[in-house]
Amino acid sequence: MANERDEREDDGRIGRLLRERLPRHPAPAALRAAVVESLFPGPARQPWWMLWMPPAFSAVATALVMLLWIAPSLPSAPIIDSAQLVARAVLAEHARNVFWGESRADVVPAALPRAIEESGVGLNWVFTGDDDIRLVDAKPTYLEGRRGIELSYLDVAGHTVTYVIVPGGNVALPERGRVQIDRWRPVVRKENGFSLIMWRQQALLCVMASDLVSDEDLGRFKEYFVKVRSSTEPYVVY
């Protein structure tokens, strides 16, 4: 009994000792401040990039307005349509004919069927020439992804006329540059020192190119066009 009482007294004494003698460690001021900050956060601070947003938006808007204002006066790349591409390819082909083309009038009758067969463009009739101009060559060609036929004429003055026929059902010819020649209204152009006459015939795109560029020569070129156009009837074979 006495031992139990002693132990209880000891327990009480230890408890009192702990309460009275054990140092307490209050929270340091820095910890208190940190906890208060975490418990009662102030108004959220804006992130640094938010500060740059208004001037950035302003700068972008100003740049956009200036661009819209200046854009019309900036040189713009010309929009090249497919007719233009074919025309340029024909000019390149014509230039080759002028410089390196051969006059093979004697073999044209034999060359034509082969050209028709390989080009996919048939000819019901073809203008083979008269006193002013004559067909000197016929061969298959390939322009801007289109297989076609190329006929070369040579006039009495030694001018070469290249006549190219390619499938062109989806090629739209511009209204600008159209000229009434006889009963047709083809597009007539001068490009890089050459003359061009372009027209649509059924589902085919036909282009004639020549170095007849002066007014007088252009008149002759138009006459050749009338001869060719009225006496040639191409069609798509396949």
Added chain:
Amino acid sequence: MADDEFRQQALQHLDALHNLAVYLTRNGSEAEDLVQETYVRAMRFSHRFQPGTHLRAWLFQILRNTFLTFYRLREREAAISEDGVPESEAPMFHDAPSQDSESAGAHMDLERALAKLTEEFRTPLLLAEVEGLALEDVARIMDCPVGTVKSRIFRAKERLRGYLTDYK
């Protein structure tokens, strides 16, 4: 309980939480980290606190669980301070309240003796005797029956008595 009121009340227990944290971690900066983590968790799980129950006990419970989760592993390792003396035998703080040398010596002895107790004996002893919590609250914090708490406190005192022979 309104959120703001809850925060205000939670803040009132800061000193008590820090005191327990010091005796659990035996390291000033770790104690501060532990207290901050305790508040972060308390705010995160404030919706789980049942109004009308003991907020102080709930905060102690969070603190102890956080300690067990993040700090206990280190305590299991044999902690040796730089001078080669086991940390449990070294005074925890050198800036303890300045009193007369006899009293300071008593503090040191008491702290050393307390530090020798394992956490499962030290915590219920501190909560019950120093913080004055009811045994039921201590049992909830320790996640064990009240009988176990009584037993641990008894054994903790018994061991302390052994360490503090001067106070017998």
